[in-house]
Amino acid sequence: MNKPVQPMSSLSLKLPKADRSIETYRLAASRTFPSKLEGTLNRVAFSAAHVVADPLAESDPWVKGAIDWDRTIAFREHVWDLGLGVAEAMDTAQRGMGMDWPTSLELIQRSVAAAKPRGGLVFSGAGTDHLAVEDAKTIDDVIRAYEEQFEAIEKAGGRIILMASRALAKLGKSAEDYGRVYDRILSQSAQPVIIHWLGDMFDPALANYWGTPSLDTAMDIAVDVINRNASKVDGVKVSLLDAQREIDMRRRLKPEVKMYTGDDFNYAELIAGDDKGFSHALLGIFDAIAPAASYALSRLAAGDDKAFHDVLGPTVPLSRHIFKAPTRFYKTGIVFMAYLNGHQDHFTMIGGQESTRSTLHLAELFRLADQAGLLSNPEQATQRMKAILATRGIDA
Helix, strand or coil, X not given: CCCCCCCCCCCEEEEECCCCCEXXXXXXXXXXXXXXXXXXXXXXXXXXXXXXXXXXXXXCCCCCCCECHHHHXXXXXXXXXXXXXXXXXXXXXXECCCECHHHHHHHHHHHHHHHHHHCCCEEEEECCCXXXXXXXXXXXXXXXXXXXXXHHHHHCCCEEEECCCHHHHHHCCCHHHHHHHHHHXXXXXXXXXXXXXXXXXXXXXXXCHHHCCCHHHHHHHHHHHHHHCHHHEEEEEEECCCHHHHHHHHHHCCCCCEEEECCCCCHHHHHHCECCECCEEEECHHHHCHHHHHHHHHHHHCCCHHHHHHHHCXXXXXXXXXXXXXXXXXXXXXXXXHHHCCCCCCCCCHHHHHHHCCHHHHHHHHHHHHHCCCCCCHHHHHHHHHHHHHHCCCCC
């Protein structure tokens, strides 16, 4: 349970503001969430987990990403302890943005192996990213690329998230093209998969996915593909940042197909649901707020809707900030939260992606995380924030 709330913390630091002034920011009252799941869950909830870079590796980050495997797997153990599943080797792990397929496969193999003795839930991304978009000439090339990754993940004992394909976005011009790929791949899957529809705000190369610029038409095509393959589909994750569109799609899916919200702007209301249904969760923000998410979901399962919203509601402004446009840079905020909360000792990312957000962005992230009670050790987080500010010319 949460500790009693104190009226004000004694901690403070200097933070920059948009008008170029510096304010003395005093931290709010702290909250402490359980480090392990208390109770049960009535939603399936995945955290799309980040990877921890190795800052001491002899490697040029823009050329080859080096992974700290021990810290990366330790973070997944933290997620499993909280009763959440891990969505592995996805966009949050910088898949296709610093993480190539060979490294992603090693990550999947390590994660699946680590999950087994703990009974941890893990689904892993299968895509076509080892096929360079410029080398993809035909739909058959896309099919073969998907088949190669499906085979490798299933050989490792993994469950699959069927990721969107940049090559298919380039070549697929019609419902028939997409149907041909998805029907073929799903027919061969050993176990039901999660289909991921990732919007172009997360990856501009996925514009016009499902063969059309119209989201209404795209949804018609996606629903048709999913429903006719329902026995091979565990669920669908929608990442369009459009709550009503997700609700509309959820109501059109066959009952046995789950909807996993990927809406990092509106997840609290979508998970809570209404009298016609609800969404499960597969979210990048659950990496950054895993303890609060676990606790909130346990309260929802216990019938305490007020506690669910009291805990999860204040996390939404932070999520909207982390995922603000350009949304594809959200990984920087996710890793910064992991640094503030002690899951890694540095703010370094593969591909040098720690540079994609401004000092003002990180300062506002700190404020919002504090106000939502998400800094697990406020004193440590404050010292780490000061260290980052010092490198950016601010004496905090």
